[in-house]
Amino acid sequence: EVQLVESGGGLVQPGRSLKLSCVASGFTFSNYGMNWIRQAPGKGLEWVAYISSGSSYIYYAETVKGRFTISRDNAKNTLYLQMTSLRSEDTALYYCARGAVARVMDAWGQGASVTVSS
């Protein structure tokens, strides 16, 4: 069974940093591109970042470019999202999702909650 489990969320002050993790199981993680998608409370979905299977291709939404860094460790079957200079508008549930080139996202985690507030 394909499974994605996010962790690392929490309450953080504006301007601070936080790192999310997503552990994958049930499939060959190193063969798949991976994404982060977020959902602000009561709002719709927003694609955040993509990383290819071998980390050669990385893309970001304009809203997070320069502040967030996506990475992965294929030996540990883990996807990361390093978030810096956090703003209140980054408050959201952050999902990791499997999907090549940020499309056909066929497996999703349950999300990690990030709240940016003083």
Place this chain on the structure above:
Amino acid sequence: DIQMTQSPPVLSASVGDRVTLSCKASQNINKNLDWYQQKHGEAPKLLIYYTNNLQTGIPSRFSGSGSGTDYTLTISSLQPEDVATYYCYQYNSGYTFGAGTKLELK
């Protein structure tokens, strides 16, 4: 940036109804569009990819169509378990979700 407009924002329908959800892109997206279903409190689920391809395990009452700027998700016979918010998502240029259509039972 490509904008995706979904209509209606909220749709009320009865069990057994044929339901049509619309998604309009601000420019041609060449069928590079997926549909996702999100039930309350759950993660999104892929329903349809590349406009009209049914994801494995999704009931055949779901179908997608469209081209150019106009796309449609159809549920041929609405079931109670289909109550959810439905999002279209384009990846032709950048990556953009629509605002969603909330489907309710009448």
